[in-house]
Amino acid sequence: MPAPLRVTADGTGFFALGPETALVAGAGTEGTERWLRTELGAATGLPFAPAAPDSDRAAHAVRLSLDPVVAGELGAEGYRLDITADGVELTGGDPAGLFRGAQTLRQLLGPDAFRRAPLPGREWRLATARIEDAPRFRWRGMMLDVARHFMPKEGVLRYLDLLAAHKLNVFHFHLTDDQGWRVEIKRHPKLTEVASWRSRTKWGHRASPLWEDKPHGGFYTQDDIREIVAYAAARHITVVPEIDIPGHSQAAISAYPELGNTDVIDTASLSVWDTWGVSHNVLAPTGNVLRFYEGVFEELLELFPGEFIHVGGDECPKDQWRESPLAQARIQELGLKDEDELQSWFIRHFDGWLAERGRRLVGWDEILEGGLAEGATVSSWRGYEGGIAAARAGHDVVMCPEQQVYLDHRQDGGPDEPVPIGFVRTLENVYRFEPVPAELTPQEARHVLGTQANVWSEVMENSGRVDYQVFPRLAAFAEVAWSALPAPAERDFADFERRMTAHYGRLDALGVAYRPPGGPKPWQMRPGVLGRPIDGEPPRR
Numbered sequence: 001m002p003a004p005l006r007v008t009a010d011g012t013g014f015f016a017l018g019p020e021t022a023l024v025a026g027a028g029t030e031g032t033e034r035w036l037r038t039e040l041g042a043a044t045g046l047p048f049a050p051a052a053p054d055s056d057r058a059a060h061a062v063r064l065s066l067d068p069v070v071a072g073e074l075g076a077e078g079y080r081l082d083i084t085a086d087g088v089e090l091t092g093g094d095p096a097g098l099f100r101g102a103q104t105l106r107q108l109l110g111p112d113a114f115r116r117a118p119l120p121g122r123e124w125r126l127a128t129a130r131i132e133d134a135p136r137f138r139w140r141g142m143m144l145d146v147a148r149h150f151m152p153k154e155g156v157l158r159y160l161d162l163l164a165a166h167k168l169n170v171f172h173f174h175l176t177d178d179q180g181w182r183v184e185i186k187r188h189p190k191l192t193e194v195a196s197w198r199s200r201t202k203w204g205h206r207a208s209p210l211w212e213d214k215p216h217g218g219f220y221t222q223d224d225i226r227e228i229v230a231y232a233a234a235r236h237i238t239v240v241p242e243i244d245i246p247g248h249s250q251a252a253i254s255a256y257p258e259l260g261n262t263d264v265i266d267t268a269s270l271s272v273w274d275t276w277g278v279s280h281n282v283l284a285p286t287g288n289v290l291r292f293y294e295g296v297f298e299e300l301l302e303l304f305p306g307e308f309i310h311v312g313g314d315e316c317p318k319d320q321w322r323e324s325p326l327a328q329a330r331i332q333e334l335g336l337k338d339e340d341e342l343q344s345w346f347i348r349h350f351d352g353w354l355a356e357r358g359r360r361l362v363g364w365d366e367i368l369e370g371g372l373a374e375g376a377t378v379s380s381w382r383g384y385e386g387g388i389a390a391a392r393a394g395h396d397v398v399m400c401p402e403q404q405v406y407l408d409h410r411q412d413g414g415p416d417e418p419v420p421i422g423f424v425r426t427l428e429n430v431y432r433f434e435p436v437p438a439e440l441t442p443q444e445a446r447h448v449l450g451t452q453a454n455v456w457s458e459v460m461e462n463s464g465r466v467d468y469q470v471f472p473r474l475a476a477f478a479e480v481a482w483s484a485l486p487a488p489a490e491r492d493f494a495d496f497e498r499r500m501t502a503h504y505g506r507l508d509a510l511g512v513a514y515r516p517p518g519g520p521k522p523w524q525m526r527p528g529v530l531g532r533p534i535d536g537e538p539p540r541r
Contacts, residue, residue: 001107001503002167002479003496004133005074013085017044017062017109017124022051024058026065031234032090032098033064040106045118062088062105066098077169077236078134081105083126096236097134100167104131111505114165137435139398139450140481141170141240142474144466147177147251148276149201149457150218151466157231158463162510164235166478171232172310172452174242175220178250178273178281182219183241183303187295190255192219198251198272204419204459206276208530212461217272225303238306240362245293246283246346247316253281259289261320261327276458280317285330285342290349297350307360308377313347314364337370344370351376362398365390381406381454383541384437391440391447399435400452403538405477407469408456410533411515418468418526419459420533431476431496432488453477459531464513468524471514475503 025033037048051057070080071093079101082089090105092098106113108126142163144151151159156173163171175182181195197217203210220228232239251272253260260267261284273279283289300309318339321327331342344367351361351373362377365386372378377396380387387397402409402422409422435451453474460466476496485491507514513524 001475001499001506002482003485003499004104004131005484006132007129008131009127009129011127013128014125015083015085015088015128017046017126018060019046020057020060021046021048022055022057022061023048024051024053024061024063026053026063028066028095029064029092029098031095032092032102035099035234036062036064036102036105040109040113043113043115043118044109044122044124046124060087062090064098065089065091066093066095067091068093070097074132074134076134076138078132079104081129081131081133083108083128083130085128088126093134096169099164099236100133100135101131103165103167104133106165107506111502111509114506114509135167135169135482136484137448137450137481139170139452140168140478141172141398141400141450141452142168142470142477143172143174143242143400143452143454145174145177145455145457146182147174147180147457149461150180150182150196150216151457151463152218153220153224153228155463155466156228159466160228160232160235160237162474162512163237165506165510166475167482168474168478169236170238170240170450170452172240172242172454173228174244176242176244176251176312177248178279179276180217180272181251181255183225183243183300184219184221185296185299186222187299188256188292191252191296194255195251195272198274200274201461202275202458204526204529205421205532206458207532210529211274222299222303229304238308239304240306240308240310241300241304242310242312243293243296243300244312244314245350246285246289246343247278247314248312249283250279250281253283256292259283259292261324263326264320264323278315278317280319282316282320283346284324285321285327285346290346293350294353297353301357301359308362309354309359310362310379311347311350312364313343313367314381315366316343318343340370342370343367344373347376348373377449379452383539384439385541387448388437388439391444394447396447396449398449398452399437400454402454403540404433405430405451405453406456407453407473407477408459410531411469411473412519413533414519416520416525417531418465418520418524419529420531421459422532423534423536423538425473425538427473427476427497427500428493430473431480431493432491433477433480434488435480451477451481459529464524467513468515468520471507471512472500472504475500 257267378390410420
C-alpha cells in the first residue's frame with residue numbers, strides 16, 4: 001500500500017529473519033540502513049548487525065544497494081526488491097527509491113513491524129517474490145494547516161513518519177493565517193510574541209454559537225523548524241512552507257498594525273482572529289510591507305532549503321483596497337487595471353524575488369487572477385479549471401481540488417460524523433480521484449507535477465481529530481499519487497478494500513485514530529457541534 005508497479009511471487013518459500021540476520025549496506029545506503037535498523041530493530045527485537053558483503057554473516061542478510069540501472073529502467077524513486085529463501089536484496093535507483101523500497105519491506109513483515117517494541121512469540125517471515133516499483137508523480141503531498149489549530153512539534157514529526165509510510169514525499173506546511181502565526185522570525189519578534197496566540201476559539205463551524213474560552217496558540221522556534229526539515233529529509237520528504245500573502249494576514253497585522261490598510265481602518269485595534277472564514281483585513285500594497293515580508297522570506301530560505309516556497313495568494317478580499325486612497329494611488333502609479341492586478345503585482349514581486357535566489361514560487365489558483373507571475377507554480381484547489389488554465393499557459397501545477405481531496409470534508413452522510421464539513425468524500429471517492437484532467441494534451445499534462453491532499457484544521461482541535469479526517473483516506477490518496485492506476489471507473493476498489501484490511505492493522509500498530517469502516521467510535525463523535533455539510537455530488541469545475 002500503495003500498490004506496486006510489478007509483483008512476481010513464485011510461491012516457493014520464505015526467508016525467515018532471526019538474530020543471525022545481518023544488514024549489508026552498500027555505498028550511499030547509510031540513511032536507509034539507519035532507518036531500517038532503528039524501526040525494524042525496535043519492532044522485531046532483532047539486532048540487524050552490520051556485515052561486510054563477503055563475510056560469513058552476509059550469507060543470511062538483508063542487502064541494500066544503489067544501482068543507476070534501476071533508475072534507468074524504472075525512473076526516479078524506483079526500487080527493486082528481491083526476496084529469496086537465502087536473503088533479501090533491496091536495490092534503489094537512487095537513495096529515495098531505496099527508502100521507498102524499505103517501506104514495502106516493512107509492510108510485508110506484517111502489522112507488528114510497525115510497533116515500537118517486539119511482541120512475544122512473533123516470527124518474521126517474508127514470502128519469496130520480486131517487486132519492481134516506481135511512482136507515477138514526482139509531487140505526492142499532504143498539506144497540514146497548523147495555523148487554525150496548532151500541532152506541537154512531536155505531532156508534526158509523527159505525521160512525517162505517516163507520510164513516509166505511505167510513500168508521500170511533499171509536506172506542505174501551512175504556517176500562517178488570520179488565526180495564528182506559527183514560525184519564529186527573529187527580526188520581527190512580535191509575530192510570535194503576539195500573533196501566535198488568540199484569546200478564544202470558535203467551536204465548530206463559524207456559524208456555531210459555541211466557543212472555547214481559553215487562549216490557543218503556539219509556534220515553532222527556528223531550531224524546531226530545522227529539526228522538522230532534517231527529520232523530513234531523512235525520509236526523503238521535502239517541506240514546502242507557506243506564508244500567506246496578501247490575504248489571510250490578520251494575525252500578522254495584529255502584531256504589526258502598519259502592515260494593514262491604516263487609511264481605511266484602525267489596524268491597531270485588531271487582534272488575532274478567533275473565528276473561521278476569510279478576514280477582510282489584508283496587507284497594504286506598500287513598499288514597507290514588501291520589505292517586511294522580504295525579511296520574513298530571507299529567514300525562511302535559510303530554514304527551508306527546498307525548491308518551492310508557497311505564498312498563499314488565495315481568498316484576498318479587495319474591499320479595503322477599493323476604499324484605500326493609498327491602494328488606489330498605487331494602482332494608478334503602476335498603471336494597473338484593477339485590484340486583481342494589484343494582487344498580481346504583489347505576487348509577481350515575490351516570484352521575481354524568489355527566482356533571484358534560486359527558488360520557485362507556488363500559490364493557490366487565485367494567483368491566476370490579474371495575470372500569472374512568470375515563474376509561478378499553481379496549487380489548483382477550487383477545482384480543475386485553474387490547473388488546466390495554468391498548464392495550458394506553460395506553468396507547472398499541483399492538483400488538489402477541494403471537491404476531491406480536501407480531507408477536512410466529511411467522509412459519510414450519516415448523523416454521527418463529527419462536525420461535518422463540505423461534500424461527502426468517501427474512501428472510494430478519493431480512490432477514484434484522477435489528478436490529470438482529460439482536457440489536457442500530453443504536452444500540457446507534463447506540467448502536472450503531481451497531486452496533494454489538503455487538511456484544513458478549523459474543526460480539528462487535536463491530533464485525534466486530524467487522524468480521523470485524514471485516515472484511511474490518505475491511504476487511498478497515496479495510491480492515486482504513486483501507482484499506475486487505470487481510469488477512475490476501471491479501478492478495482494474491491495481489491496483496494498481487501499488490502500486495506502491488512503492496512504488497518506498497520507494503522508492500529510501506529511496508534512492512528514482513523515475513522516473505522518463502520519463509522520465513528522463514541523469518543524470520535526462531536527454531538528451538538530455545528531458543521532456545514534453540503535448535500536449532493538460536488539461539481540467538477
